């Protein structure tokens with residue numbers, strides 16, 4: 281009996297055939313640290329946070345590569361018209377809308393190939409910072425991709441909302457969803473451009489959040505044209 | 506082209522709309538040769554499913570001839586004849602890999618709407634609300650089929666459309682319902698609802714070894730079809746009939762080994778319980794009418810299985826969960842994992858083991874479709890299954 285009492289939880293379980301090897305790091309996007317679940321940061325002082333993850337069938341290294349290729353971001357990020365590399369670590373982002381153009385510069389803060397990227401905006405119409413982590417999912421099921429994005433409500437966020445009918449937090453979630461769809465299937469599911477009957481007056485207002493009315497990023501379709 | 510459009514609750518019209526075009530690399534465009542109206546479409550007609558919008562093109566059961574394919578569709582070419590599964594699946598995600606095709610992660614462009622309601626989103630469906638993808642449906646002359654590299658089943662045999670059309674939904678749905686019922690050789694299986702889904706559940710239960718099938722409905726011609734398959738029928742509206750008593754009487758007091766709810770959220774009842782649910786759904790305190798679900802939970806034997814192909818959408822009141830726990834039953838349910846069943850079931854049709862066209866009662870044109878929704882809902886005629894030829898002209 282006494283022996284059992286001395287045994288701690290970690291050693292009490294002798295067989296965990298499918299379990300992961302725990303690693304611990306101290307980064308913002310980490311969901312687990314030292315075996316403990318870490319809740320996402322909460323909004324404060326005008327700063328908003330969103331953390332979201334997906335399981336993608338693929339290797340961390342390949343998915344890191346796809347993300348790192350910032351000039352391809354318009355393929356899967358909503359409303360981004362173009363991204364141009366301006367230096368080894370910097371890029372220029374343009375968001376096009378009916379009412380005008382929003383522009384900002386972005387800088388990579390840290391870069392761990394195959395594993396993690398952090399960035400922040402350095403001037404322009406948007407104040408944001410973000411981190412993405414790629415880690416092998418337990419059981420060899422693919423890669424968990426987790427994004428932590430921080431932004432201030434400002435011109436970008438509010439314009440985005442009127443443009444797409446999505447709040448900017450949801451947009452981060454949708455963009456990661458598009459990234460997954462593109463990585464797994466080569467395309468982003470789309471209904472924008474399909475036929476329908478007359479929508480009537482009510483339809484147009486209510487359906488602002490439907491994909492049919494938000495131009496989805498093109499995925500690889502753009503490469504074809 | 507012409508298409509059947511949802512224009513509001515109880516309001517369906519056949520209208521001229523633009524032709525569909527290829528939007529993505531894995532798309533195909535079909536010229537629809539046959540399409541059908543489903544019991545699930547009645548839930549839309551009756552306004553039970555949220556996020557339908559005026560102008561939505563209906564229809565999730567269809568087949569046709571490939572007209573055009575996107576850049577990355579290599580398995581199909583124009584001229585191929587195909588049946589299309591009503592659930593859209595990418596074939597690449599974790600769920601598709603597991604064979605849980607209707608849970609595909611990558612085909613619902615409005616996944617966020619379903620995440621809000623259900624926690625996670627299922628796959629996109631044709632013609633079945635924006636929450637479930639918002640894809641234009643196939644009760645039309647042409648339809649766009651996303652992920653045509655994965656879903657459509659090529660029909661290479663001489664079989665006429667009508668014999669293979671129901672591979673699009675109801676035959677696999679009835680079959681999965683029977684598979685979910687975990688039938689062992691000689692088991693007694695009770696099926697509520699003798700609509701198309703119930704019919705194929707009965708047939709499939711026998712194929713999977715059931716010793717006795719009990720079928721419950723109130724519509725004489727449907728009960729007759731069920732008897733023609735070999736089931737014992739119970740008309741729950743007949744004077745003095747208690748369904749629970751019937752289940753005990755027909756199983757030596759033990760209850761059926763498996764129960765299948767092939768009715769779903771719009772179950773009909775002439776008892777007080779039905780009035781209670783009707784009032785509550787009208788007041789929006791309850792969204793579904795789970796009369797059959799309650800009965801099936803009560804009826805199933807200890808340790809038995811309840812399989813639910815009938816659709817439920819939202820909140821259910823007074824579900825006897827204590828009975829479910831107390832008897833230790835298993836429940837299995839959900840949208841059909843179509844892609845898993847189409848090919849093996851086509852083989853059964855090709856071998857002559859079953860001819861699914863036996864349930865067809867009406868063959869109509871697109872123009873006649875709006876009226877037939879009404880006829881089916883109000884049970885004005887003996888309707889078992891309505892098939893539409895989108896190119897047929899109205900008989901003068």
Ligand SMILES: NC(=O)c1ccc[n+]([C@@H]2O[C@H](COP(=O)([O-])OP(=O)(O)OC[C@H]3O[C@@H](n4cnc5c(N)ncnc54)[C@H](O)[C@@H]3O)[C@@H](O)[C@H]2O)c1
Nearest residue numbers: 544545698700701702722768769772773814815816840841
């Ligand atoms: N799981 C799936 O993927 C899937 C696919 C297709 C259809 N469905 C669902 O399956 C259900 C049946 O579809 P269908 O096309 O056969 O519809 P249907 O409307 O033709 O048939 C339903 C039958 O249930 C009977 N019924 C109503 N109340 C009853 C009660 N209290 N007891 C016994 N029978 C009762 C009706 O008389 C009718 O014959 C629907 O809910 C439909 O949405 C599910």
Ligand SMILES: [Zn+2]
Nearest residue numbers: 543545566674
């Ligand atoms: Zn159907």
Ligand SMILES: [Zn+2]
Nearest residue numbers: 595598601609
């Ligand atoms: Zn998938």
